[in-house]
Amino acid sequence: MKIPQLLFVLASICAICALSTAAAAQAPPGYYTSVDASNPSALRSSLHAVIDDHQRYPYTSSATDTWNILELAQQDPSNSSRILDVYKNESYAKQGGGNADYNREHTWPKSYGFPNDNSSNYPYTDCHVLFLCDSSYNSSRSNKPFRDASSGDSEKTTVANNGAGGGGGGFPGDSNWTFGSFTSGGWQVWTERKGDVARALLYLDIRYEGGNHGSTGVSEPDLILTDNESLIDSSNTGSNESVAYMGLLSVLLQWHADDPVDNYERNGNDVIYSFQGNRNPFIDHPEWVDCLYSGNCGPPAAAGSFCFGDGSGTPCPCGNSGIAGRGCENSFFFVGAEIATNGSSSLMAGDLRLDVFGSVPSQPGLFFQGTAALNGGQGVPFGDGLRCVGGAVIRLQVAFANGFGDTSTTANVGLVGGATAGSTMHYQWWYRDPASSPCGNGFNLSQAYEVLWEL
Template sequence: MHSSPRRLGALLALGLAVPLAAPLIAQGPPGGYYDPVDDSNPAALRQTLHAVIDDHQRFPYTSGSTDTWDILELAMEDPSDSTRIVELYKNASLAKQGGGNSFYNREHTWPNSYGFPDNGSGNYPYTDCHLLFLCDIGYNSNRGNKPFRTCNAGCSERPTISGGSGTYPGNSNWMSGSAVQGTWETWMGRRGDVARGLLYADVRYEGGTHGVTGFSEPDLVLTDVEALIASTQTGNNESLAYMGMLAVLLTWHVEDPVDARERAKNDVVFAFQGNRNPFVDHPEWVACLFESDCGVGAPYCFGTACPCGNGDAGAGCANSTGSGALLAAQSGSLSFSHDDLVLELSGMPANQFGIVFMGGSTAGSVFGDGRLCVGTVHGRFPVRAADAGGSLLEGPGIVAFTFAGFPPAGWITVGVPYFFQGWYRDPGGPCGQFFNLSNGLELLFTP
């Protein structure tokens, strides 16, 4: 594990661009990475997930060898120009400068002053690149160690490069006050990244000692209690530390879903540290861990009895990627009144078009390169394009959606089962039919 990061760091130190698609950086978790995870209930998920992401490889904050500057400049590389980075709060594309420059520095999304201010060789959260982001120097100073909260029109605006409107919330960051009593509201396009970084910290750091080096680690806990956060700011490394606000971060996680840039950062940090942010790979686990909602929907109709031997027991029938597509809840709940459910259709060929459709019964007939799992079709949601990772999202607003020529708003009835499935184009599919389908997903909405 050490030779690859050092080679990457050396290239960066020479000013040579290293593309994100370099063979040293794999996309997505390796096969079996999450196999030990038990997501049947919050306690089991926390215990087994912590065991998977614990005990990562630490790199120094600043060093003549590979350090957090090297990792972050690769992890936050501008996808359109490998000589530049895209920083967090202003969303500006800046030329890579390396450490000690006057344009951007490193933002501790969990402020190190809250629990781990002393950067010693055994301080793992201080240099954890899942918690660190490159950031405009002025904006990093503006944020300081303010907790993440929801602001209002009375706050001060810190716009992104798209420009500020002066009208809250717009496309801007917003701030007020200072320190523990202060507020920082991250702009809409990166608030989910920040939230998932802190949610990761809550699970990764649970006290005890590092399993390899034996160094003590803090227990980092997210909270909505300001007094607990204030008690953490002692000037010393603490065994228990708090940050917030948890309720806001959970909202941000839903408002700003995982995107390609966040997946790319996760892949790069994993290549160095050896651990992943699981909430980038499995956003649905947030609801189970922090809201005790461990099951949204019942999947069915997996890839068996597929038309040309292209079975995949854990998803729909296999497509041109070699695996099947999976329809599952990405975030939110089955609450009719909240209408916050987001479905994710993943495992599609990159950049192909797909749709989510639903009906009132099940089916099981061959259709294209897959199997049609939904009967009595009520309608379909809008056509959407998968991202480079082969995923698309549908929702929130599933309850309120009105199908053209189908049942009007109010067509979903609480307590009645509905059946959802994903359809997508697959020109290179194994059976030659140019399209395929995911598994089915049964949903039963609650009040």
């Protein structure tokens, strides 16, 4: 399809709601340099070494504590004086500890392995696993494992905020679902946060492997995810344990796949890193989950990002530069939109997904593919951005960004694009921007991504 036809597709799609979004960031250069992802064992040990030995902050204190950190990590993208809670998706005014609206949820229930808070209990105050949560929903979840529920179970609805949540009455809808109690019960997290919760527990499974803290010398528990309900039940002793279990692992792995990382989650990871000094690696590298738990440790997609709107190459059309690694600035996201890949470049696997972050919330866009990189990979001015992809251009998929400006392909990218083994294809996201766009052209583009397809 030719570019004018692509523009017609965009122009024919309208969106009504445009919401603000939180800025995303990335791991600092070199943070994961020592990680060996060649096999599950090597990845587990090398990744543990990177994220181990973080700085502990007190649970509650007159100095900086978990309340301070979490209220920054879960800040409402639409209002910096408010937070979004994890299960209800309610927006609450920031109030600190002791308020009647929200409290702190241990997604790995503290009763399963580390119930007694003290200066030596690192998982108790680890903000990568703590979430601000509507108090009544926290009580409803209690210490039930994470499981898939059914339509006959109890529904805990969400509130519509930032383009997500709301509704109810249909299963699963945008609701949480719960049944039973203790180990025999279950809690199913609503669609937009099930991946966040899954990645928090996967982080704990790698971060805490027994032994001693490298700086303080205190002993740490070995926290293990499993589907074995007997092992999970045995961890609920009321005492701090050297080994503890939680799950269900198979459910969490599926939730991780079903709910990709978004900008809200990335922002939280950056905030927590700025205090604790360690990151949740599965937010930065979601593909590592497949290696660790499924043994799929083949090379990542043979790909490369290019054609940035940061002023390093072709200038953005009206001086609206983004930041390194992204497209030109748009009306809602000063850093620009980013396109990235998730999965492998294997045509047989068919698991390559294109992800977009930092687009204009609730607005439509188009994933398209081309056989060539324009202007030596520097791109040419086009709308409010740079068109980087040319040659034989085809349309892959129209999609809408969510309330955080994120979206992904659902189609088989290699199949729809007609890629063959050994072929190099170039991908870009072209999206609608309202009349308030920086240059006034009404549309913009991400940077581009190149993929070398393999059999």
